[in-house]
Amino acid sequence: MEKYVLLSQIGMGLLVLFGSSYLCESLFSKLAFIKNKYRSQITDERIKQLLMVASAENAPDFMGIIAKK
Numbered sequence: 001m002e003k004y005v006l007l008s009q010i011g012m013g014l015l016v017l018f019g020s021s022y023l024c025e026s027l028f029s030k031l032a033f034i035k036n037k038y039r040s041q042i043t044d045e046r047i048k049q050l051l052m053v054a055s056a057e058n059a060p061d062f063m064g065i066i067a068k069k
Helices: 002-034 044-054 064-069
Strands: none
Touching: 002 044
């Protein structure tokens, strides 16, 4: 496959573009949900914090929290 190194690099570059645009669109959808017409007065700092929480990959351990109560 050394014959097609440049072609494979270009192909991988194109695949990366689609992955990153998906992440941008996903984050934009979360932003639109957070900053809706009912939250028009929300500050930029609060939006930043809410987007960080919304885009976090960690899910809360509800069963663990309930077990501690």
